[in-house]
Structure formats: C-alpha cells, structure tokens
Amino acid sequence: MAAAAAAPSATHSEARQAAQAYLNERLANGHDAKLARPFTVPDINIAPSFSSNISDRKAVAAQIRDACTNSGFFHITGHGVPKEARQAIINAAKRFTKELPRPKKESLHVKNSKYFRGWEPADYTYVNPGDWSAENAAPETKEGFNWGYEAGLDPTGGDGQYRELDGEDVNGNVWPAEADLPGFYDAVKQYYAEVLQLARHLFRLFALSLDLPENYFDAMTTHPGGIARLLYYPPAKDPQPLDPNQKDKEIGLGAHSDYECFTILLCSTASGLEILSPENVWVPAPAVEESFVINVADFLMRWTNGVYRSTVHRVVNRTTNERYSIPFFFSINYDQTVETLPSCITADNPSKYPPVKAGEYILERLKATAKDG
Numbered sequence: 001m002a003a004a005a006a007a008p009s010a011t012h013s014e015a016r017q018a019a020q021a022y023l024n025e026r027l028a029n030g031h032d033a034k035l036a037r038p039f040t041v042p043d044i045n046i047a048p049s050f051s052s053n054i055s056d057r058k059a060v061a062a063q064i065r066d067a068c069t070n071s072g073f074f075h076i077t078g079h080g081v082p083k084e085a086r087q088a089i090i091n092a093a094k095r096f097t098k099e100l101p102r103p104k105k106e107s108l109h110v111k112n113s114k115y116f117r118g119w120e121p122a123d124y125t126y127v128n129p130g131d132w133s134a135e136n137a138a139p140e141t142k143e144g145f146n147w148g149y150e151a152g153l154d155p156t157g158g159d160g161q162y163r164e165l166d167g168e169d170v171n172g173n174v175w176p177a178e179a180d181l182p183g184f185y186d187a188v189k190q191y192y193a194e195v196l197q198l199a200r201h202l203f204r205l206f207a208l209s210l211d212l213p214e215n216y217f218d219a220m221t222t223h224p225g226g227i228a229r230l231l232y233y234p235p236a237k238d239p240q241p242l243d244p245n246q247k248d249k250e251i252g253l254g255a256h257s258d259y260e261c262f263t264i265l266l267c268s269t270a271s272g273l274e275i276l277s278p279e280n281v282w283v284p285a286p287a288v289e290e291s292f293v294i295n296v297a298d299f300l301m302r303w304t305n306g307v308y309r310s311t312v313h314r315v316v317n318r319t320t321n322e323r324y325s326i327p328f329f330f331s332i333n334y335d336q337t338v339e340t341l342p343s344c345i346t347a348d349n350p351s352k353y354p355p356v357k358a359g360e361y362i363l364e365r366l367k368a369t370a371k372d373g
C-alpha cells in the first residue's frame, strides 16, 4: 500500500534517533566488512530510458537497481539537461557567493526560516551536528543558499496543492531582490525546472527498478518537496591528500547521509566528494564529464525497507581552487504518508518501519542538523 489515509506518523524521535544511530554505526563499524563485490560508483547512460520501448527503459532500471543495492551512488549521463542550464546555475552560485553584499545575505539568514531556507553562512553548521556546543567543535567550511519547490519553478505549473514540511499551506522560500542580483531567479528557475522533470523521470525508473508499475510515484510527485542548494567550498588553506590515518581539519561538509528520496548533484569541479565504503574507507567519487551524481537518501532507504542503500558521504576540498556544487534533494509530496513499499517486504525482510509522512520526517532531520535543533 502506498498511501495510508489515517495511518499514524512515526514519532519525531524515531526519525531522528534512527538516522543518528545509522550514522554512528556506519562511522564506527565496517573495518571487518567482507564485500561480496567491489564498492563502485557506476556510470549509467540513461539515454535509452527515454525510449518508447519498455525493454530499453527496464534495462536502465536494472542498472539503477544494481547501483542502489550496492554503493547507493551512481553517475548518470545521457540525461538531457542542457549545458547552458548547468553553466548558468554554477554561475548563479558564484554570483550569490561573491556579489551579494553581506548585509543582503544576512537579511536572508537561514536562522529566520522555520523551513531552513535562505543563506547558510560557513560557521552556522558543524562537522558533527550534536557536538556544536563542545569546545573543540569544528564548523564546516561551506557556505550556501537553500530553496525549495514552488509552483512557479515547476514547468507543469503544479497542481496548486503544495504544502510545506509541516503541512502549512504556505511557501517558505526567500529570494534576493532582483535588483541586487539581476537574472539570479531566472537562472535558478531554468535549472530547477530541468532537474525537477529529470527527477520525475528518474522516479519512473526507480519504480521499474523496484518491480512496481512505472507510474507508481507519479501521483505522489505532483507538488513534491525538492530542496536545492547552491554550495561554495573555499580553497583549502592547508591542502592535505586523502589519507585514512590522518584527521582532516578543514572539512567542507561533515559526514552525513541525505534525507529525502534521492539527490541529483551537479559539481563545478572534479574533486571533493568522498563516499564511505562498507569497509569504512573514504572513497573519492570520480568525476565523470557531463554527468550528475545520483545517490539514494534516507527516506527512500526507509521506504524500501533497507533494500536501497543511503550511503554516508562528506566533502573535503583538497585543492587550492574554489569549489561549487548544486545538490537537488528530491522528495515526494510532503503531505503524503507512506508505508514500506510492497515489493520490498518478504518473509525474510518484514516491514521494519511504521508509516510516516514525508514532510514530517524531513523536517525532523533538518532540525537535528541545525544549531538550535
């Protein structure tokens, strides 16, 4: 059953504690893990998935299933998102970071948003959320700007039913004034429209990959959650090569797993993203030209009863170059309550999770990473 009308939601603490426990467990264990096969981030050309022939679409879906049950990360090429839109959003990230004066950024400060939208300064988040009050707590080096879905960014025009993370009939986005950053909103809109439609397409492939009808998620993504961020990582002051025995001091973004269903990530430069293998080794995600990185996030892991893997990752800029990235975290309609997907329940793997409303789960996870959360 996908939608459960009167089903109770999971408690907030369940969402928070399960996620923290998972992260702790992943960071602490794994040295003895025996892998059935190498941990890889495969390249998947999804061009055949746009074919009218179902067997072509199923062939791509099979590759996605393989990646999601192994590393939980893959690259896609053949996605059809134009180069101009990708360049324009990287440029928008640079302009927001470098051209918007500090007082204008302050007026968009994320601390003023109960939905975590707006400007997130570098010292606002900590490498290990939870220890931010400890004396030696290290701030992350990244700076960012967050926004979410709004019907005006959706090429379908939406269905008029968007609800915020807490179910409110409002939209929590905040934007710089057009006069302060001319053309910024347009670049965001052009890119967001592209990745939103790509995400809906990918969800159809996820459905096939999970032995569900291809349109299984369509009605759940008519006014979906879709938080995106412009991220800036400053050059390393003291660049250090990746070394499992050394403790990195300059962490751009601390170890975490993403919260929603899956992430579509665009990066300006090759290096920086590192993925934690089951043996507890940080593996650099290799850059693939023209590609996006796709990774499974926690809500989908939960929804698939753990069949699909949400994998811990972090970002360390080990170069003296600036790094920009644009993650897009795709969710379903925030007001949708879900139960474990039927194709992921077997006699050996009974449902592990109670029903949960998408927005409530994600809001709780966002609160847990914030300073005052």
Ligand SMILES: O=C(O)CCC(=O)C(=O)O
Pocket: 229, 231, 253, 258, 265, 267, 272, 273, 313, 314, 315, 325, 326, 327
């Ligand atoms: O900047 C990146 O490459 C990854 C960002 C990321 O993991 C996140 O924002 O969750």
Ligand SMILES: [Fe+2]
Pocket: 256, 257, 258, 313
């Ligand atoms: Fe992430």
